[in-house]
Ligand SMILES: *[C@@H]1O[C@H](CO)[C@@H](O)[C@H](O)[C@H]1NC(C)=O
């Protein structure tokens with residue numbers, strides 16, 4: 001997800017609770033690391049579900065500031081969100097809106113009509129990793145994350161792969177930009193193929 005001045009360069013932002021990969025290593029800090037971001041820990045008498053849903057909104061809109069683990073009381077909320085359909089439904093909604101937007105773009109056809117995709121929790125879903133690691137309630141563990149990455153068995157987020165191929169049909173070129181590092185290039189390409197992503201124009205690691 002990078003902002004860019006080119007009008008036909010678009011990107012897809014999908015909901016994600018997860019602070020994964022190297023982005024988490026380099027950018028995100030846990031709330032205790034930064035006392036400015038303890039604002040939303042007061043519960044004011046709401047039920048766990050209400051509190052967690054509000055926390056989700058705050059995190060997704062980036063108002064919650066830096067965070068690296070989900071609130072302890074929200075583990076089952078997140079597990080339910082991911083597994084019981086809401087994650088799929090939210091992803092479908094965002095992908096649909098993106099496609100509506102894309103269909104209304106007049107392409108130049110000069111090879112510069114590109115759509116930028118992130119990988120983790122956008123093209124690929126790392127849900128099995130997060131399920132095995134407390135749904136984001138544990139501090140990011142680089143070793144465990146790398147082990148998961150090197151298995152190369154992350155599957156496509158269904159809404160994303162559908163959008164990906166719709167966009168290619170419209171004439172966009174897919175550019176993939178990820179916070180994963182150079183040592184994970186070939187395994188990541190292998191995983192993208194395994195998940196069904198072909199024909200991308202460029203693949204960049206940060
Ligand atoms: C489609 O594009 C036109 C011209 O840029 C714009 O006025 C209109 O609001 C767009 N419609 C949608 C649904 O994005």
Ligand SMILES: *[C@@H]1O[C@H](CO)[C@@H](O)[C@H](O)[C@H]1NC(C)=O
Nearest residue numbers: 138140141142143144145147
């Ligand atoms: C991180 O993951 C590795 C590999 O799964 C594990 O051996 C290690 O104990 C974990 N570290 C922490 C602090 O949980």
